[in-house]
Each structure stands twice: as C-alpha cells, then as structure tokens.
Amino acid sequence: MTDHPPAARDLAAKTCEPCRGGIPPMDRAMADFYLVQVPGWTLKGDPDRIERDFRFPDFVQAQAFAMQVGNLCEAEGHHAEIRHGWGHCSVAFWTHKINGLHENDFVMAAKVNGMADAPYAPASVGTEPPPYVQEA
Numbered sequence: 001m002t003d004h005p006p007a008a009r010d011l012a013a014k015t016c017e018p019c020r021g022g023i024p025p026m027d028r029a030m031a032d033f034y035l036v037q038v039p040g041w042t043l044k045g046d047p048d049r050i051e052r053d054f055r056f057p058d059f060v061q062a063q064a065f066a067m068q069v070g071n072l073c074e075a076e077g078h079h080a081e082i083r084h085g086w087g088h089c090s091v092a093f094w095t096h097k098i099n100g101l102h103e104n105d106f107v108m109a110a111k112v113n114g115m116a117d118a119p120y121a122p123a124s125v126g127t128e129p130p131p132y133v134q135e136a
Contacts, residue, residue, distance in 0.1 A: 011037055011110035014103075016078040025100020034101075038109040049094035050105055054116055059086045068115055076111070078104050 011034075026034070031047045041052045056062040066084040069091055073079045081092040091112055093105040 011107050012114050014107045016076045016104040016107055018077065019095050019097045019102050019104060021097035023098060023102075025095070025098045026102060031101050034103070034106040038106055038113060040113065041109050044092070048100045049092050050101065050109055051090060051092040052109070052112070053088055053090045056087050056089065062087055062089045065089045065116070069112055072111060072115065073108070076108060078108050080108065080112075 025048065028043075028047055031043055031050075035041060035043060035050070038050070038052075041050045043049075044051050054062075054065060056065065062084045066082050066089045069080060069082055069089070073082075078093070078095075083090045093108050094100060095102040095105060
C-alpha cells in the first residue's frame with residue numbers, strides 16, 4: 001500500500017489484484033484515508049468492511065443496478081454483498097481472504113460510484129423485448 005490513497009478517478013481506473021491472504025487488513029487510519037476518495041461509503045466494523053446504500057425511484061432500477069454491480073464484481077473477481085428491494089440497493093465490500101479491508105475494496109467502491117453516476121437506461125431501450133413480455 002502507498003502512504004496516501006490515489007484520487008477516486010485513479011482508484012476507478014485500477015483493476016483488483018488477487019489477494020492471496022497472509023497480509024494484515026488495512027488499519028482504521030488507512031481506511032479513513034481511502035474513504036475520502038469514495039463519497040457516500042461508510043466504514044463498518046473495526047473497520048472490516050465498507051458499505052453504501054443507493055436509492056432509486058422504483059424496484060426495476062434498483063434491481064438493474066444490483067445486476068450491474070454483480071456483473072462488475074464477476075468481471076473484477078472481487079465480490080460484494082448486494083441487497084436490493086423497492087427503491088434501494090445496498091452494497092458492501094471487504095476482502096474475505098484477510099477478513100478486512102484492502103485497497104481492492106476501495107477500487108470497487110470507486111467503480112460502483114461511477115456506475116451510480118451514469119444515467120439509467122432500461123435494458124429494453126434499443127432492443128426487442130423478449131417473447132414472454134406482452135404489450136398491454
């Protein structure tokens with residue numbers, strides 16, 4: 001780890017590096033330092049994870065966001081805990097191998113923030129609806 005966190009745009013440009021374990025989790029001072037680069041996220045535990053709750057006007061947009069986050073996690077190989085319901089999607093990151101925080105968690109938080117800032121476009125825009133969807 002570096003002496004200071006990179007800017008949020010630098011974090012979002014990084015890819016997650018596999019964590020093999022055997023290293024200590026980030027301490028609170030370093031986590032606080034990184035936290036300022038990912039607005040909206042909070043430290044939970046001692047700290048052992050970061051979380052953010054995103055708000056949406058309906059269930060469909062919350063579910064679509066949850067799917068986008070899940071797809072990002074799979075692509076990066078760094079998986080989140082994702083909970084969603086009507087009008088909200090909560091995302092939490094921590095590094096399971098070290099049972100605490102690593103720079104990868106903040107990289108993912110920055111990437112998720114970038115997705116949340118993008119305008120919402122339903123998956124159906126510009127595509128034909130699947131055959132099981134009937135017009136009213």
